[in-house]
Amino acid sequence: MPRDPSVYDDIARLLDLSISGGVLRLCSYEEYRRHVEARHGAGIPEPAPTAEPSQPQSQPMPAYMAGSYLTLSRAWSIHRATGWLIAGAMTFRPAHDGLWTMDYIERLPGGELKVGGPVHRLGRCLYALLTNSEQEIMLSTTYTLPTAPAPILSGVMSGVSLHDPEMRPAACRIIAIRAPTETEGLPECTGYVEAADGAIADCLAAVGLARSLADKMAPGVLAFATGSGDEGLIHAPSSSVNSLIGLMLAEAA
Secondary structure, three states, X not given: OOXXXXXXXXXXXXXXXXXXXXXXXXXXXXXXXXXXXXXXXXXXXXXXXXXXXXXXXXXOOOHHHOEEEEEEEEOOOOOOOOOEEEEEEEEEEEOOOOOEEEEEEEEEOOEEEEEEEEEEEEOOEEEEEEEEOOOOEEEEEEEEOOOOOOOEEEEEEEEEOOOOOOOOEEEEEEEEEEOOOOOOOHHHHOEEEEOOHHHHHHHHHHOOOOHHHHHHHHHHHHHHHHOOOOOOOXXXXXXXXXXXXHHXXXXXX
């Protein structure tokens, strides 16, 4: 609404209306239409429908993000809450029209958890809402966009604990380590993993990392996945995985 109400006096005079600017300022669009059509005839546009708030457009995803990753995060179940991690299999792939999708699998004692959904990039962050309507599951993940060649992603995952009578909302850090492209059967490696260096190293080696590299990386992976998880606010700084990225890049060189 204009700050100066004299604008409505000008409109009323311009359209030769039989009402004052003060009345015009307070009337609805429908009333305005009736006044104008009474003076000039029909033809004034119908009110436009209220536009839905537009969603921010996803920025282009770097091609180097495509691939399969082994993920490790803290177990949410009250039956495995202490001393256990969850290993998952995550795949990034381009879909169509510049869109990307993420698939995520966990092999649990009660069966496979499979979710998927579109990935949106905004600035240095990747957002994905992963769902499975048949299993009534939804997970939300936020990762920091890594630099090429994306050996590791780090971020936060949230959802509800399935093996829990209260179905508690939960959140935790999650780390994703790129698996060699020739590795097959990545979902076979998923499920509960003991939160110990040796078990994590076994998991990393099972997806194709050299054993010597897996042994070096395991302590850092464990520290990231289990650190600062009980303080109400969960941080996942990408700087926490820089040393692990350095190990992988050095091995590749």
